[in-house]
Amino acid sequence: MSRLLIISNRLPVSVTRQADSLSFQPSVGGVATGIASLEEPKQRLWFGWPGIASDRLSSEHKHQIAEGVQEHGCKPVFLTSAEVRDFYFGFANRTIWPLFHYFSHYTVFDESYWRAYKKVNEHFCREIMPQIKLGDKIWVHDYQLMLLPGMLRAKRPEAHIGFFLHIPFPSFELLRLLPWRRELLEGILGADLVGFHEYEYVRHFLSSVYRISDYEPHLSQLMVQNRLVRVDAFPMGIDYHRFAESSRRPEVTKEIKKIHHPAGQRMIISVDRLDYTKGILKRLEAYDWFLRQYPEYREKVSLVVVAVPSRTKVDVYNELREQIERMIGHINGEYGTLDWTPVSYLYRSLPFEKLTALYAVADVALITPLRDGMNLVAKEFVACQQDKNHPGVLILSEMAGAASELAEAIVINPHDKESIASALRQALEMPQAERLKRNRMMQERLRRYTVARWAGDFLQSLEQVKTKQHIHGPAPLTGAVRKKLLSEYSAAEQRLILLDYDGTLVSYVKQPEDAMPDTTLLGTLQSLLADQANTIIIISGRDRDTLTQWFGNLKMTLIAEHGAYMRDESGVWNAQVKPDNEWKEIIRPMLELYVDRTPGAFIEEKTFSLVWHCRKSEPDLANLRTQELKDALMAMTANLNIGVFEGAKIVEVKHIGVNKGQAVLPWVSRQQWPFIFVAGDDYTDEDMFAVMPENAFTCKIGPGPSRAQYRLNTVGDFRELLTAMADLKPKPKPQQ
């Protein structure tokens, strides 16, 4: 039976040590709640740090912790204080956290932090590996463990791995600052499914992958070394009913009201972890501005600031705390009276029922993060607005992921104190019917897309990706297949080997003329040609002159321009189709227009085709222009006997009668070949794969769907296979 392995930095159980005894308290965080309510898989195991550094624990204590958390379905991953310092307070919270929240000025780039991050991710990997059973689903959480999916994948290629990032994924402009950006992306892409709270983060992630790595995303999917990876948005919800129910407890709300909500006053709340991303200081500035701009509200409102202590070992958090406290002192000193304190401040975590009561009695929640992956407080506040006679109003920053789901809130820019002040006024003056209406709409959504739905959706999508991977494209040409191929090669009296050139025998380069064959490749081809049993044909989109220049010295058949010309072993080129090129003059101005509009693009002219290249252009612009150009060309070519094809960073317009499939067909049907091998990497090679007989080995090089039976990931892998063929002993000449 399949199990769910959840991996996060912290376990959902808090371990406390008093004197010499340990106690274990489950913490009901969002993720834990979502997972607890899942029906399947029933068996779950959660890995994470138990919260006490291992060098402060005796081996007896460690043993007790392992046993204690086991009762809650957990396994501890112990970290030393040095690891906690450099990995958690270092790389995670001084590098990734600020950078991913657009606080680049707080970001520390420190090689030793990075080493610790890698080491701890490896440590997690080592701890988890022996526990993985076939069919288990592995769900890795958050920014502390971005390398882990890749590490697990390297050891378990078939594993089901999902990764969810709880914080924003920044734009490429931010990510590129990080010296270790490529490693992080590769790490995340070890997962089969990568989830974010919002589509905007999906977009940023895909755009960074496109620019930094070699993978090319298509509609939120990409092929990573032959494996389909899906990237999608899963906005995390809350346990709606738990919050709604809890907010209905009159005895607790009464008590909270008595303390924080004196009669005749309106109450605004601000609830967050004390973190610079939450915009608490700016919020206080805006409240100060509000009291200044609208003096009629003085003594009529109060702001309750609840800040949960967080990351107190990181300096900027302590500085922020001091600034917040100074600011609160300033506001209270400036406007306070003997009967009225404009801001009250709680620097602590509240028990659940007190927190929900606070949400319920508040008139306004002022939640103004400068950046926030989602922000669950906003959702929790809305869920707690169950009293029809007292519906509160949510003011929410547009920088929170939650803003796209909670559009009925008053949405503000957290840097704009003027608009926050007027939002506060609008909230305090909003008619009851409107408050009710807005809350109902938001509640409807929150009730439907709960945290249980979120977890369920994510795991279901992971399952779908795995299913799709199995039906997606060619099988890897490794192990047993390779052995079979080489043994059939060896045994065959006659062999036909059809090879594409660019992307198959050599890698793509920015300038097409720089892709000439190297001496190793020429040597391999020569060895293969020395074997009398081999008929080898290079079939390329390149023109005759280039192929002659590069392979003219080899006694072999060459096919140029996708089959338009063929050169036999004697070295003479023959046209295979009659050129009909009037269409080129109709099409060329359109391609030229797109060269002008796309810096780095250029046109290549072939006898039967025109090719627009954009490999050297800025990737996003190239993408956009490719689509635009294709649309424009489709319309223009509707009545012409030509086709428009999109390839690897090119758009090719060509005569329809010319394709590689038709070009190789006469060769294939010339005799009964006991061995045929065909290799290619792009759409033009698909025409070859399509016309091959059953017994042919067809091999696609690189990612993407294909008609080929097998796949090799890189040009290097393919050349290695070709060398292995060349190294096999030539067949002795058949006796006459």
Ligand code: ADQ
């Ligand atoms: P956080 O940055 O911690 O989470 P948030 O989503 O608001 O931010 O979650 C805070 C949680 O702490 C809420 O569930 C809230 O109830 C609780 N909380 C806040 N103040 C409290 C108090 N005084 N006492 C008790 N509990 C309190 C990160 C990301 C977010 C993302 C979440 C979930 O930064 O953007 O929404 O993960 O993915």
